[in-house]
Amino acid sequence: MSRSTKTVPFFKPSIGRAEISAVISVMKSGWLTTGPEAMAFEREFADFLELPDPAGKRPVHTLSVNSATAGLHLALEAVGVGPGDLIAVPSLTFTATAEIVRYLGADPLFIDSESQTGNMDPDSLKKAVEKLGVSDNRVKAVIPVHLAGHPCDMKAIRKAIEGKDVTVVEDAAHAFPSETSEGMAGTLGDIGVFSFYATKTITTGEGGMVATRNPVYEARMRLMRLHGIDRVVWNRYSKNAESRSWEYDVTAPGFKYNMSDLAAAIGRIQLKRADNLLRERRTLAVRYKEQLTDIPDLELPDDAPGHAWHLFIIRTRNRGLRDHLADELAGEGIGTSVHFIPLHRMTYWKSQYELNPLNFPIADDLAQRSLSLPLWPGLSRKNQRRTIEVIRRTLHG
Ligand SMILES: Cc1ncc(COP(=O)(O)O)c(C=O)c1O
Numbered sequence: 001m002s003r004s005t006k007t008v009p010f011f012k013p014s015i016g017r018a019e020i021s022a023v024i025s026v027m028k029s030g031w032l033t034t035g036p037e038a039m040a041f042e043r044e045f046a047d048f049l050e051l052p053d054p055a056g057k058r059p060v061h062t063l064s065v066n067s068a069t070a071g072l073h074l075a076l077e078a079v080g081v082g083p084g085d086l087i088a089v090p091s092l093t094f095t096a097t098a099e100i101v102r103y104l105g106a107d108p109l110f111i112d113s114e115s116q117t118g119n120m121d122p123d124s125l126k127k128a129v130e131k132l133g134v135s136d137n138r139v140k141a142v143i144p145v146h147l148a149g150h151p152c153d154m155k156a157i158r159k160a161i162e163g164k165d166v167t168v169v170e171d172a173a174h175a176f177p178s179e180t181s182e183g184m185a186g187t188l189g190d191i192g193v194f195s196f197y198a199t200k201t202i203t204t205g206e207g208g209m210v211a212t213r214n215p216v217y218e219a220r221m222r223l224m225r226l227h228g229i230d231r232v233v234w235n236r237y238s239k240n241a242e243s244r245s246w247e248y249d250v251t252a253p254g255f256k257y258n259m260s261d262l263a264a265a266i267g268r269i270q271l272k273r274a275d276n277l278l279r280e281r282r283t284l285a286v287r288y289k290e291q292l293t294d295i296p297d298l299e300l301p302d303d304a305p306g307h308a309w310h311l312f313i314i315r316t317r318n319r320g321l322r323d324h325l326a327d328e329l330a331g332e333g334i335g336t337s338v339h340f341i342p343l344h345r346m347t348y349w350k351s352q353y354e355l356n357p358l359n360f361p362i363a364d365d366l367a368q369r370s371l372s373l374p375l376w377p378g379l380s381r382k383n384q385r386r387t388i389e390v391i392r393r394t395l396h397g
Contacts, residue, residue: 008387010335011199014277014377015266022265029261034226037261038064041268045209048177048271049184060187060211061218063225064259064267068173068195068208069096070225072143073103074257075169075191075210078220081106081140088128088142088166090120091342091355092363097143097171098343109139110344110355113363116302118147118313118370121362122156129161141167146175146185148301148339148372149201149308154180154188169193173208174310176201177274185306186211191221196263201277201310202270204263228254280377281309284384288312288373291388295395299369311339312375316395319368326371328394334387337372 026037046062065071081087083105089098091110098108109128114121120142129139142161144152157168168189172178176194178185186192191214196207212218223230231248259267270277285307289300292314299315301307316322326336342363344355357364374387 007333008335008374008379008383010337010372010374011376012378013198013203014273015203016269016273018269019266022269023262026261026265032262033260034064034258034264035261037264037268038259041259041264041271042209044268044271046211048274049187049211051179051184057183058213058215060213061215063210063218063221064264065208065210065225065257066259066263067197067206067257068171068193069100070255070257071193071208071210072096072169072171073100073255074221074224075193075212075217076100076104076106076141077224078191078217079141079167079169084138085140086132086138088120088125088139089343090143090145090147090363091344091360092118092147092340092367093145093171093343094173094340095343095346095349096173097145098349106140107353108343108349110349110353110360112360113366115362115366117150117152117304118363118366119150119152120144120157122153122160125157126160129164129166137165139164139166141169143169143171144189145171145173146178146308148311148313149174149178150302150304151175151178151180151185151188151306154182167191173197173200175308177278178306178308180306185308187213190214191217196267196270201281201308202267202274204259204267204270207259207263207267223252224254225257226254227256228252277377278308281375282307284375284379285309285312287381287384288314288375288388292391295392298391298395309375311372313339313370313372314391315366315369316371317369321395322369322371325391325394329387329390332386332390334383334390335374338367338370339372340367342367 042062081104085106086109087101088109092113101108112124170189170192172186172192173195175185191212194209196204297317343349
């Protein structure tokens, strides 16, 4: 096997001159932390989410935060989650989806996946809630994750918890922009949380956005985002300051989850580019599908309407073949990843909740056979062709 010197990274962020000059402008402005850029980013993001027409719904409120993990924590705190509560989460997700449940002293209720998308299976959710018994109201929230950017069947999720007082918090870390027939992913539940981590579909390096139409949740999250202080720092220190900067009250033990203007300035440019970046990812996804479709026993992702194509996850016949393929690609300098090793296989979650892989047969199977291929705006035709060639050669397609 020839070892190529050229590498195809699994991911590379698309940062252009506009992002760089936006950051320089903020640095020159004298105001680095949360301020006009963060506020403008929130407004513009809310406008984007309302596209094409909110159809008489209440407006979306948006709050920029310094990570999706922070946003998810704020969301559950606003819902009033605490010890004794259960929060339904998929086992096939990143640990952040479940860890925030523990921050608040509550416990996750792990749910298996549906086989086609890997998303939380509504039937398994229904069964898990029914198993607790009709009079058991411990399930306070459910966190569907739009895995890889493939939107969850939100109608089926809502149906599974019908008649129960369960709040829906969407983990939309992978799902921007994802326009479904019901609206944008992240606005389909009670609260939605997006991630702008370095590898996400749009990035601020680290960062996130929370969206909700519920003004009570919005007010609580706004307060808790910054120390439980009843005024925003921008109002306290800027030349627009309403009154004496030191006069503020603390009304709750809040967190430090605000987004800096440096990050928001990057986010505003990335947001303007979001549709074009999606178009590029979709072109790559279509090409992978066209050129890998005839390989026997290789499963390819569905191209659902509204797919954000954060990840392109293929599935081989078995784990041995997946590992072999990953090794062959790595040997050619081509990066891949696995999304995800399910939480029921992670030491902390497994031991804390005595989780057994046999109770998550679909998620367990998918995770062993899955491989995420390079998919990022700027990935050249040539490098994608090389990636496809190595896959075809290895799997004899
Ligand atoms: C499904 C999912 N949820 C939440 C997160 C957390 O995002 P962040 O890194 O912005 O906190 C991630 C990050 O990769 C994720 O993949």
